[in-house]
Amino acid sequence: MRIDVVTIFPELIEVPLRTSIIGRAVEAGVVEFGIHDLRAHGLGRHRSVDDEPYGGGAGMVMRPEPLFAAIEPLREAGAHVVLLDPAGERLTDALARHLAGVAHLALVCGRYEGIDERVRTVVDREVSIGDYVLTGGELPALVLIDAVVRLVPGTISQASHEGDSFASGMLEYPQYTRPESFRGLGVPPVLLSGNHGEVDRWRRREALRRTRERRPDLLEGALDDADRALLATLDDD
Numbered sequence: 705m706r707i708d709v710v711t712i713f714p715e716l717i718e719v720p721l722r723t724s725i726i727g728r729a730v731e732a733g734v735v736e737f738g739i740h741d742l743r744a745h746g747l748g749r750h751r752s753v754d755d756e757p758y759g760g761g762a763g764m765v766m767r768p769e770p771l772f773a774a775i776e777p778l779r780e781a782g783a784h785v786v787l788l789d790p791a792g793e794r795l796t797d798a799l800a801r802h803l804a805g806v807a808h809l810a811l812v813c814g815r816y817e818g819i820d821e822r823v824r825t826v827v828d829r830e831v832s833i834g835d836y837v838l839t840g841g842e843l844p845a846l847v848l849i850d851a852v853v854r855l856v857p858g859t860i861s862q863a864s865h866e867g868d869s870f871a872s873g874m875l876e877y878p879q880y881t882r883p884e885s886f887r888g889l890g891v892p893p894v895l896l897s898g899n900h901g902e903v904d905r906w907r908r909r910e911a912l913r914r915t916r917e918r919r920p921d922l923l924e925g926a927l928d929d930a931d932r933a934l935l936a937t938l939d940d941d
């Protein structure tokens with residue numbers, strides 16, 4: 705997989721892409737990154753990439769010429785171009801899984817008050833990481849990269865992410881590690897029993913409990929008959 709990033713702050717994203725699991729994925733050849741400084745296409749002596757909004761108003765808007773100049777070669781190279789934008793479709797586990805299957809992504813980071821509207825004509829998709837506004841698209845791009853690259857085969861084992869929250873349509877079950885007793889708080893005995901069938905049943909039941917309590921909206925559509933039977937037993941607790 706290849707991911708190109710267009711930004712006016714390359715330094716904001718370089719370190720996270722070299723660090724931890726994403727950095728190891730790069731070393732293993734699972735993913736390669738290209739970071740493009742938008743100022744290379746900036747206008748005039750000051751390599752300007754922004755200007756005042758037509759019609760007046762606060763802040764500056766990113767001009768189309770530098771963005772078109774940065775994006776068009778990436779499109780021609782076959783990239784699926786994604787603009788990070790609060791007005792985009794929400795990033796979800798399902799969208800991350802879809803993007804993990806795309807061989808070449810190009811992520812475009814906005815700044816200031818956002819981009820000239822005409823830039824939307826050269827992107828394939830717009831993605832938002834949530835209903836709040838950040839100062840730029842670099843952190844959203846990193847969030848998207850992290851969510852996507854961990855799903856690309858060779859980054860982490862499939863077993864590690866297929867049980868994660870949202871992958872199965874639910875939140876994950878509670879996890880415990882040593883010590884067995886900590887400040888008077890114990891570990892559910894079933895997890896120490898060595899009975900894998902019972903452990904699996906307990907985990908599914910606790911995932912259902914947590915999802916019903918915290919995100920009941922996720923349960924619709926995620927349940928099979930066995931889950932419905934387990935859910936009914938929660939009412940007996």
Ligand code: SAM
Pocket residue numbers: 788789790791812813814815816817818819831832833834835836837838839840841842844
């Ligand atoms: N004026 C814009 C609006 O109200 O939608 C917000 C612009 S924001 C200050 C600057 C840039 O940050 C955006 O162009 C976008 O690239 C990025 N950004 C901010 N919040 C975001 C979010 N929730 N999801 C994705 N990108 C975001």
